[in-house]
Amino acid sequence: MATERAQKERQFGHRARLALTPAQIRLIDAQAHAARTTWNLLHDWWTMLPKGKRTLAAADAAIRQARRDIDWLAPLPAQAAQAVLKTYFQAWKNCWDGRAEAPNFKARLRTVMSVDVPQGRHLQTKRVHRRWGMVNIPKVGRVRFRWTKDLPIGETAGTDSKITGARLVKDALGWHIAFRVQTLATVPEPHPGPEVGIDAGINIPLALSDGHHQDHGRPARLPDGTADRDKWLNLDEKAKLLRLQQRAAHRKTLRKPGRKTSNRLKRTYDQIASLRATAKRRASNWQHQTTTHLARTYGVIVVEKLDIPNMVKSARGTIDNPGKNVAQKSGLNRSISQEAWGRTVAMLTYKAARHGGTLHKVPAPGTSRRCSMCGITTPGSRESQAVFVCKNEGCGWSDNADHNAARNILHLYRMGHVLVPAAGRAVVRRPRGVKPVTAR
Numbered sequence: 201m202a203t204e205r206a207q208k209e210r211q212f213g214h215r216a217r218l219a220l221t222p223a224q225i226r227l228i229d230a231q232a233h234a235a236r237t238t239w240n241l242l243h244d245w246w247t248m249l250p251k252g253k254r255t256l257a258a259a260d261a262a263i264r265q266a267r268r269d270i271d272w273l274a275p276l277p278a279q280a281a282q283a284v285l286k287t288y289f290q291a292w293k294n295c296w297d298g299r300a301e302a303p304n305f306k307a308r309l310r311t312v313m314s315v316d317v318p319q320g321r322h323l324q325t326k327r328v329h330r331r332w333g334m335v336n337i338p339k340v341g342r343v344r345f346r347w348t349k350d351l352p353i354g355e356t357a358g359t360d361s362k363i364t365g366a367r368l369v370k371d372a373l374g375w376h377i378a379f380r381v382q383t384l385a386t387v388p389e390p391h392p393g394p395e396v397g398i399d400a401g402i403n404i405p406l407a408l409s410d411g412h413h414q415d416h417g418r419p420a421r422l423p424d425g426t427a428d429r430d431k432w433l434n435l436d437e438k439a440k441l442l443r444l445q446q447r448a449a450h451r452k453t454l455r456k457p458g459r460k461t462s463n464r465l466k467r468t469y470d471q472i473a474s475l476r477a478t479a480k481r482r483a484s485n486w487q488h489q490t491t492t493h494l495a496r497t498y499g500v501i502v503v504e505k506l507d508i509p510n511m512v513k514s515a516r517g518t519i520d521n522p523g524k525n526v527a528q529k530s531g532l533n534r535s536i537s538q539e540a541w542g543r544t545v546a547m548l549t550y551k552a553a554r555h556g557g558t559l560h561k562v563p564a565p566g567t568s569r570r571c572s573m574c575g576i577t578t579p580g581s582r583e584s585q586a587v588f589v590c591k592n593e594g595c596g597w598s599d600n601a602d603h604n605a606a607r608n609i610l611h612l613y614r615m616g617h618v619l620v621p622a623a624g625r626a627v628v629r630r631p632r633g634v635k636p637v638t639a640r
């Protein structure tokens with residue numbers, strides 16, 4: 201009896217690509233456009249109204265009226281329109297709690313196309329083949345998707361484990377379905393593995409304090425020292441991307457002011473976007489495999505708390521006070537944001553928890569300049585981006601600069617300098633006009 205471990209509710213998402221006919225693609229496109237327009241109408245209505253009259257009930261009535269009056273809003277299922285209202289209200293709540301900017305209009309070109317299916321039972325998800333599942337999309341019909349994960353359907357579903365809803369999202373590779381899944385998972389035993397410090401390196405994507413590192417074998421910079429934005433593409437793909445970009449630039453010069461973007465130019469843009477999407481998938485695949493490996497191997501994972509948006513912003517400086525070495529710093533910072541460090545940490549957090557481990561954050565300043573052997577920061581110790589040689593007399597220790605930082609990070613944790621996270625979701629209120637934190 202004692203061996204039986206407690207069960208805990210777990211929520212996760214699962215994404216699968218939909219196999220659609222061109223007609224079905226047009227139907228879902230129309231739904232997404234209608235959803236975006238509903239958002240824009242709602243935002244217009246909300247901001248025009250005096251504060252006292254802004255209520256959920258009034259907004260609901262306004263949406264119903266709009267769906268009756270505007271016939272091309274009709275393709276959007278009623279539940280999806282309700283979901284737009286819910287998301288819009290949540291956006292304001294996030295703004296009032298200081299988590300996000302105020303909601304705004306959604307532009308046709310910049311917005312990710314998406315449609316919500318808020319109720320899981322409408323999906324009627326079924327497995328029809330070893331590798332294929334079927335799902336019901338409101339007003340479109342039955343659609344196949346690739347079955348790559350066991351979802352709680354049929355007999356495995358219950359009150360505790362079920363699909364609670366989904367969202368259809370379109371990217372450069374087509375329409376996808378993102379299931380919201382709720383299951384019961386066994387609370388894991390505490391992970392007995394060793395402690396490790398991890399640094400988001402400049403030369404190595406992830407440097408570990410025990411001397412190991414996680415590398416994807418794709419150099420972050422080009423031979424001339426600039427950050428390689430397309431490192432996840434191979435040489436042929438890079439050449440193709442360059443050709444497409446040149447073609448797009450040329451077609452743009454042919455466009456007369458005030459005229460619509462030509463279909464040819466749009467197609468070129470789509471091809472560029474699809475190459476970029478391929479690169480992004482490769483990057484995130486590597487990230488998933490790496491973080492899973494780390495969470496399985498180590499019991500305690502320690503990382504720096506980096507404020508990446510501010511690091512990238514601060515290099516640029518302000519108009520009154522422009523940054524120094526903007527090109528170098530922003531190149532450096534961009535290679536950090538390119539490795540998507542924030543997402544790595546998010547993945548490590550939930551994966552470590554799932555394997556019984558823990559993730560801790562320590563304050564970042566100085567970890568790359570301090571010597572991890574003698575603990576003293578001596579000017580000039582960091583000889584280059586790659587090499588650290590301690591200039592402290594009587595020490596002279598040298599190592600890879602990223603490993604040095606990772607050792608410092610672990611040391612900070614062992615000394616008890618762990619940042620305590622705010623309960624629940626961190627709430628940051630940053631008044632306007634405050635200078636961003638200086639880049640490291």
Ligand SMILES: [Zn+2]
Binds near residue numbers: 572576592595596
């Ligand atoms: Zn030293």
